[in-house]
Amino acid sequence: MTHPDIVPREKLSFGFDHEVPKYWLGGDPFKTRFCDAMSTIFPEGERFFISCVRDFRDQVTDPQLLAEIKDFIRQEGQHGIVHSQFNAHLAKQGIRVARLEGIMKWWLFDVLRKYMPKKHTLALTAASEHLTAIMAEALFTRKAVMGEADPRMFAMYAWHAMEEMEHKAVAFDVMQKVAKVWYPRRVLALVETTLAFNFNVLSFANAMLRRDGFSRWQRVKLFAKGMGWVYGPGGMFMGCWRSYLRYYKPGFHPWQEPPTPMYQVWVDAFNRSGDPVEAGRVVYAAAV
Template sequence: MTHTPPPSLAPHPNIVPREQLSFGFDQDIPKYWLAGNPFKTRFCDAMSTIFPEGERFFISCVRDFRDQVTDPQLLAEIKDFIRQEGQHGIVHNQFNAHLVKQGIQVDRLEAHMKWWLFDVLRKRLPKKHTLAITASAEHLTAIMAEALFQRKEVMDAADPRMYAMYAWHAMEEMEHKAVAFDVMQKVAKVAYLRRVVALLQTTLSFNLNVLVFTNIMLRQDGFSRWQRIKLFAKGLGWVYGPGGMFMGTWRSYLRYFKPGFHPWQEPPTPVYALWLDTFNRTGDPVEAGRVVYASAN
């Protein structure tokens, strides 16, 4: 069952919290689980260390305005958004425990994120602005989700369990990608300028934090400065270059700057329906990830 959208918006799926999922983290996952590549692996691992505090930040920023919401449908979506984001934080914390066993100082990285998000942004910026940051981050994660799983070469040769974790996270990001945006537009009445400034701020902050955390992890792995420079020189092409992770996302990214933009002007990527069908039939996120991987171009 889908919601009845305004005429200009694409039909979109319900937000479905999926809890108590097993990705096999109790089994032996290779240290460099993404094609045996230290940079690619640690780049994704850096995102995993950011997510738990990030999800908590998003939940807090949406909750700031929940008492002002009168639309029953939006209230229901907020509830399911919070449950999904909470579960994302739980699962990434479970994986981050494996990073600790590898010698990664996850607690220090998470402490930095907590300081930045809660001691700096939440305490010093208006609630409207932190909500705008949340809506911007949801836009970024939604378009990244599409980029990661539409082309096989981006996550090629990933460990199936890790691929499945990021696929599950990505599909749920597609489901709730408009919740913070709708609260921002309909309830907080955030002005256009604040909206676009928040996107630019979030884009810079996200990329900077992930790259810094990647470097820290590689240093903790024992790579010398020169070795890290070489890993970055090659790895940055995988992120930003032709054929890289963000190839094909610029058009979707720039649409956010249109005054009349809404996230549901674009439907979920076709792999969403494939993932959803497989998961609903099997209840197994790892199997759903395998099917998505097999279908990628």
């Protein structure tokens, strides 16, 4: 199956040296902190994914897959670096970033990596890569989801999502071809990952809003209004539910689905300008 090349793009600047508005997504505290919560889970999450794929790298004999693993590691490493740079701005706002990242480190490395079989943590990685790969479809196809974002933040998440589409099959291929993970474990891993992702992001967003000074009742109202943006008709996740469910098919492979058209829009714009913020602007203009 033909697919895009994995292209590590390093030393990118998103303009975080200038202050990003506290509520950078349309001035909405819930939407902003939901996305900020995703950013706080990514640095340790990316390190976890790299570790779980490395567990099986010595067993890989296919030169192409070995090259893809190398580029996968480089891309994921950059994602962790950039999100850490933004998370430093959250810390300046009073968000307890170190505490939130510490929770993720404890869960991923002191629990999952310590007590779960390596095949299972690899299956969790492949499932997580499926979720992050459909971010491009979830976040950037329709302006209704991220259209009011600060251009720098829009650009950061667009870059992350498009690169996830390039390496979306790497962990899956290692899982299937090398670790020989059977179908029930693969499916169970996606169920676990889906539940864990939503629980962690929502609980971290709640912690951030509490830190911002919102009372319990104010947070209830923010969540009641914001949950439609995440899960409701026309919301973030409803736009990619078909892609999500295809992972449960026994014969599924990530490259059965081509990248979203927004991928080529972003790549062409980035290759012309070399600027991820400009590429983000072009994606915004192309969204409906």
